[in-house]
Amino acid sequence: MGELKWYVVRSVSGQEKKAKQYLETEIGRHGLSELVPQVLIPAEKVYEMRNGKKRVRERNFFPGYILIHADLSHGEVDHIITSTPGVIGFLSDKEGKTANTKPVPLRMAEVNRILGIVDEAEEETASLDTPFVVGELVKVVDGAFSGFSGNVSEIFDERKKLNVIVKIFGRSTPMELSYTQVEKES
Template sequence: MERRFYVLRAVNGKESKVKECLESEIRKNSNLRDCILQVIVPTERVVRNIRGKNYRKERAFLPGYVVIEAVLKSEVVHFIKSINFVSGFLGGNRPVPLRPVEVSRILGQVDEMQNRTEEFDVNYNVGETVKITFGPFTGFYGEIEEVHPDKKRLKVMVKIFGRKSPLELGYLQVEKE
């Protein structure tokens, strides 16, 4: 039998638990070590702004799915289906392997997500007041004049020595007031 990539359906939010359980069992059982070669949970880094604070978080890129590289024998399929939070394979009772094109696309996206800078889930608008949290002007307040979402930058007018001065700041250097 040859090794192929398969997709497991998991409970949303429990993908990493499924991966931990599989890897734990693989370490204990040498038969599984020969059959299950890789367990992948595609994730991406995001930054969320909640009440003016920026929070970094990793979230599942494909929520509810875990990708495994395995040689599927009937006992391996039975073992995988018996793991907590796994509802089965994509494809129903008979697991359907991913095509090579799909595998390369998923693995390419996983690599891209690892190398990519953080994605921002923050909406800044012109006219909003922000507090500078990083850099030489930490603690100053300013009003947003321009928003450049493609560059993840803001132009903020800050009052320094009684005069308004423009500053170009990154999204992570400010928080909403």
């Protein structure tokens, strides 16, 4: 048995999840789960504010690409992977040339960097997709002052918080709010 290495597989953009499901089904059907133990789509969870509601969605780091941990020394593994619906082929060293293009494994430094980003994204609850700008008009959508509007005076990106100046009874009052407590006024 050969060595397990990480490879990049190109898939139809926007259909990475479907291609991953097909790959996992084919690998299981052919009894190759020891030769292909992991299929991964590097993604992070991000918050979006839509119509005053907080939604979480997944955003792919590399649209159109799937990572596969596999041992390609076994003859049929790469053929099964490339003949799966939604899979275009392996990322190789001779892109575009058809004659004997051999899949090139990722370097461990690259794999660790990608997996580290994925792990951080899982540990972090979720980041907000739309950062704010100083002076921007925002509406408070959560907390005691829900419904009030104000201007962003400071941004603390590392803590995901904002200082917002809200007029309460005619007086400007500074408030520290998290990104998820406000939304942009349209």
